Amino acid sequence: MVGGLCVGLGILGAVLPLLPTTPFILLASACFMRGSPRFHHWIIHHPTFGTFIRDWQEKRALRRSAKHRAMALIVLSFTVSIYFSPFLWLKIALLIFAIVLLLWFVQLPVIEHLADDEENH
The missing domain is CATH 4.10.860 (DNA Excision Repair, Uvrb; Chain A)
Known part of the structure; x- marks a missing residue:
């Protein structure tokens, strides 16, 4: 539930000024990694967000x-x-x-x- 909300806020942040995208997507990834392997796989392999998340998780x-x-x-x-x-x-x-x-x-x-x-x- 929190992960889905974070993805939604991250998507909104991509188009709204002052609402960040990256922190919400990273938080969603952390939530999905613990709660739903299927959603975690989806966000890690997402064409837009996946590279950023993998770079941050693997290399900080x-x-x-x-x-x-x-x-x-x-x-x-x-x-x-x-x-x-x-x-x-x-x-x-x-x-x-x-x-x-x-x-x-x-x-x-x-x-x-x-x-x-x-x-x-």
Whole structure:
């Protein structure tokens, strides 16, 4: 039940500003892994989310391209939210939250493709 809710919120987060996608999908994966092997298999092999989840579960890291796309979407969604926000205090709060989120996100490890390719050959 919680896993399904997390998948739904993750899908909504893909199209709604300020609602994150990745944490909900990762939480759904953790729930499915424990509660439903069938759903866990589905989400791990999902064409959109599967690669990100496997990278995080196996290496606790993101691919550089995914990290750059995510950072661009964070900046875009916060910029739109700040622009349309009617209150100055909310604009300031959103800006602070965006800066903190980006500072945290930049710290996440990156998967180096060259190192992975050399290990596999």
